[in-house]
Amino acid sequence: MEVDKGKGEAEETRKVAEADRDTVTLKSSDGKLFEVSKEAAARLSTVLAGMIAGGSIDDNGTDLKQIGSEALENVVDYCNKHANSIPSAALISSSISFNTAPFKEPEEWERKFVDRLSHDALFDLVEAANFLGMERLLDVTCHKISEMMKGKSPDQIREVFNIKNDYTKEELEEIRQELAWAFYDD
Amino acid sequence: MNGGRKRRRRNRRLKARRGPPIHKLGEDLLLEIFLRLPSLATLVRAALTCRAWRHAVASSPSFRRRFRAAHPPPLLGLFFEPHGPVQAPNTPVFPSFVPARRRGRDLTAAVRGGDFFLTSLEDLPNEGPCWDIVDCCRGCVLLMNWDDESLVVFNPLTRWSADVFDLGHEDMFDGRRGHYAQVRPRLLISDDMLLAHDECRIRATVFSSDTWEWSVLPWVDVPASSGDDESWLQDDGGMQANGFLYWVYEDWKYLVSLDASTMEFCVTELPHSSGYSSFCVRETKDGTTCIVLSDDSDDLNIGVLMPTRGDDGVEKWVLDQIDLLDTELTRLLNDLVDEPSDLLVLAVCDGYVYLSTSEMYHDPQTPCWFLSLCLETMTLERLFRRTFDTPVHPYIMAWPPSLVGNFGRFALEGAPSH
Numbered sequence: 001m002e003v004d005k006g007k008g009e010a011e012e013t014r015k016v017a018e019a020d021r022d023t024v025t026l027k028s029s030d031g032k033l034f035e036v037s038k039e040a041a042a043r044l045s046t047v048l049a050g051m052i053a054g055g056s057i058d059d060n061g062t063d064l065k066q067i068g069s070e071a072l073e074n075v076v077d078y079c080n081k082h083a084n085s086i087p088s089a090a091l092i093s094s095s096i097s098f099n100t101a102p103f104k105e106p107e108e109w110e111r112k113f114v115d116r117l118s119h120d121a122l123f124d125l126v127e128a129a130n131f132l133g134m135e136r137l138l139d140v141t142c143h144k145i146s147e148m149m150k151g152k153s154p155d156q157i158r159e160v161f162n163i164k165n166d167y168t169k170e171e172l173e174e175i176r177q178e179l180a181w182a183f184y185d186d
Numbered sequence: 187m188n189g190g191r192k193r194r195r196r197n198r199r200l201k202a203r204r205g206p207p208i209h210k211l212g213e214d215l216l217l218e219i220f221l222r223l224p225s226l227a228t229l230v231r232a233a234l235t236c237r238a239w240r241h242a243v244a245s246s247p248s249f250r251r252r253f254r255a256a257h258p259p260p261l262l263g264l265f266f267e268p269h270g271p272v273q274a275p276n277t278p279v280f281p282s283f284v285p286a287r288r289r290g291r292d293l294t295a296a297v298r299g300g301d302f303f304l305t306s307l308e309d310l311p312n313e314g315p316c317w318d319i320v321d322c323c324r325g326c327v328l329l330m331n332w333d334d335e336s337l338v339v340f341n342p343l344t345r346w347s348a349d350v351f352d353l354g355h356e357d358m359f360d361g362r363r364g365h366y367a368q369v370r371p372r373l374l375i376s377d378d379m380l381l382a383h384d385e386c387r388i389r390a391t392v393f394s395s396d397t398w399e400w401s402v403l404p405w406v407d408v409p410a411s412s413g414d415d416e417s418w419l420q421d422d423g424g425m426q427a428n429g430f431l432y433w434v435y436e437d438w439k440y441l442v443s444l445d446a447s448t449m450e451f452c453v454t455e456l457p458h459s460s461g462y463s464s465f466c467v468r469e470t471k472d473g474t475t476c477i478v479l480s481d482d483s484d485d486l487n488i489g490v491l492m493p494t495r496g497d498d499g500v501e502k503w504v505l506d507q508i509d510l511l512d513t514e515l516t517r518l519l520n521d522l523v524d525e526p527s528d529l530l531v532l533a534v535c536d537g538y539v540y541l542s543t544s545e546m547y548h549d550p551q552t553p554c555w556f557l558s559l560c561l562e563t564m565t566l567e568r569l570f571r572r573t574f575d576t577p578v579h580p581y582i583m584a585w586p587p588s589l590v591g592n593f594g595r596f597a598l599e600g601a602p603s604h
Contacts, residue, residue: 103222103256120207126215138218145208146222151291154234162206166237171595175234178344179586181299182231 024052026076027061028069034076040083046133066131071124074117078137081109106140114144119161153185213242217249226260226583227292229253233589240596243589250590259536260583261286262297264556264569265319265327267576278315280304281329283342283581286569296583300343304329307340310350321373323426325584328373337371337378337393343583351378351393357402358382358391365416372431374446381433381444383419386410388442390449406451412437427475441477441503456503457491477503478534478561490561533580537561540569540580550575 023035042049051057064072106114114122122141129137149157158165167175176183211219220243223229233243243249263285283302285294307317307329314333321328326341330353340347359366364385371380380391387405394401411418418436425432431444434456443452477491491503532540539561544554556569556578587593 123207123211126211126219130215130218139222142215142219143222145219146224149219149232150224150228151295152231153295154231157232157235161208161235163208163236164206165235168595171237174595175588178588179230179234180345181296181343182227182234184295184299 024048024057025059025061026072027058027063028067028072029065030069032069032072033061034072036076036079037083040079044079044082044134044136046135048132064132067128068124070121071128074121074125075128075132075134075137078113078134081113082136103139103143106143110140111144114141153183155183156185209238213238213246216242217246221249221253221256224290225257225293226253226585227296228290230586230589231292231295240588241592244592244596250585254536258558258560259538260293260296261289261538261540261558261569262293262300262581262583263302264532264540265322265579265581267319267578268317269576280307280315280317281319281327281579284570284572293583296343301345302342302581304340304342306345306347307338310338310347313338313350319579320370322579322581323373325582326373327579327581328371328378330371339373339378339395342581344586348395351398353380358389359384360402361405363387367417369419369421369433372426374431379431379444381419388419388451390444390451392449403449408442408451408453409440411435412439430475454493454503457505478531478539532556532578534561535580535582540578541566542574542578544574 022038024038024041026034026036028034038052042052051062056062067075114125117125122144126138126141126145128134129141148160152160154165157163165172208216216239220229220232223232229243233240263283265281265283268279268281281304283304285297285302304317307313308315312334313331313336316333317329317331317338319327320330320337325343326339329338329340330336331338331350334350335353336350337353338347338350353371358368358380359382362384366382366384368380368382371378374392378393378395380393382389382391384405386409387407389405390403392401392403393399419442420434420436425434429446431446433442434440435442438456441454441456443454444450445452475493478489490506492506494502494504530542530545532542534540537560539559541557541559542554543557544552550573553571553573555571556574558567558569559565560567588596
C-alpha cells in the first residue's frame, strides 16, 4: 500500500516536471532524438496531442518506431516552421469557402517546404503525417504529389514516378478503346 | 571501388524488387492523393497508369463518392442544337459544341481526344447527314435524324455509337382522345423513351436496347391543364434526376415525373407563382432532387424548390431559398455586360446550375454570357460568351466503366498486384 502510494507520487512529480517543459523529445526508428515545441506538436498532430494529454510522453525520447530519422526530422522541421508562421489572410479566407475547396491551398512556405524534398522523402513524410494524425501536413504533401500528376498522360505519369506499365496487351487495348483521349501526350 | 559497385548493384536489385517508391504508400494514402486531383479527367489519366491504381479507384465506391462531393461536375462544354434541320431537308446539319475554357489541361485533353464535332455520325451507313441533339445523359448524347426519322445514341468521348433505330411506334397513339402530340425523345440510363399525350392523358413508349423493340405503356390520366393550348406539356430541357424524368405543364401548375425503374407516372402540384421564366429539375450534390428556377420579375433571382411532405401526407414542392444574384453577377461580369437583365436556367446537374444572361432568341445577334453557379456556395463562374440562338445541352463527362468496377478483362482481378 505504502509502496504503491510512493510510486504514484513519483509518477505525479515526473508528470509535473514534464508538464513544465515546453518541448517534447521524439525518437525515430533508427534511434535519433528530436526536440519539438510541445504547443506545436499538440496543435498539429492528433496523435502527439493524445500522448501529451495522456502523459505517455517519455522524457528520454518517445519512441516512434514507424518513422525514420529523415522523415521525423522533416516532421519536426515542419512543426517548428508552422509555429513561427503567421496564418496568412489567404488561409483564413479560404477556410470560409470550404465547400468549393475542401482542401486549403498550401501557403507559400509550405510549398517551398515540400518542393525541396526528394520523392522518397516526400512519400516517407506522407506516411509519417498519416501515422501522427497531422491533417495539415498530410494535406500539403498529398497536394504536392497530386500536382505532379496533373496535366499528364499515363505515360508521362509513369515516367515521373518510375512506374512500370503492368497492363497486359489485351487489357491495354480494352482501356484504349474506352478512353483513347486519356493517352494522348500534350 | 569494387565494393561500391557491388553495393550499387545490390541497391538497384533491391529497388527493382520493391518497385517504385510511390508504391510503398498504401491504397488509402494513394486515394488521399487522388482526392486532391483537380478533375475527373486527371483522375482517369492517373488511374490508368498501372493496374494497382486503377484497381484502387474501381474498388472503392466510398472514394468515388468523396471525389464527386469534392469536385464540381466535369463539364466539358455545351452542345447547341442546330438551326432548324426540319426546314432544310437533305442539308448537312449537326449540333455544334462549344468547350468550356480554362478548366484544366486534363479536361482540355478530353475535349481534344473526343469526337465533339460528331464526325463519327457520318460513318453511319444509310443515314442522311442531318442530326439534331435531343438529350444528353451520362456522357452519351441522343441524336435524332429528322430526314430519316431515326435515333442514335453516341458517346463523343469513346467515339462509340449504338446502332440506329427508328423513331417512335405506330401504336403510340392508339386509343387517343382529342388532340394528341408526341414530346421529344429522352435518354434513359440504357434505354430511350418517348412520351405522348392527348387532351388529358399521357403515355410512355420505351425502346429497349436489349430487345431492340419499342414497348407501348398504357395511357395514364393526369389533371387537366388550365390553358387552352393543345400542347400543354413543355417540351424543352433535359430534366432528369435520381432516376426520374420530369416534364412541366405549360401553365406551370403541375410537374409530371416518371420513375424510370418502375415506369410509373406521378403528378405533383407546383407552388403558385406569377410566372417562371425557366425551370430545371436535377439532383443536388448530396443526392436529393431539387427544382431550380428563375422568375419573370425584374430582379435577378434564382429560386430552389425542395420536395416536402405536407401534413396531409401529400408531397409538395416548397420554395426553399431565393437568392438575389444582382451583386454577385455584377461583380463577376463587371463591365462586360451593360445590364444583365435576364437570367435563364439552362440546366442543373450535380449541384451546379448553368445559366445564360439572355433569353434564347431574345437577341440572336448579340452574344450573351454562359455561366455556372454552385448551389452550395452560390458562387458564379464564367464559361464563355456566345450568341444564344438555339437550345443547349451541357455535356458533363461520365465516369468511365473501367473506373467504377472491375469489368471485362478486370472482372477476375483479385487483390492489387502491389
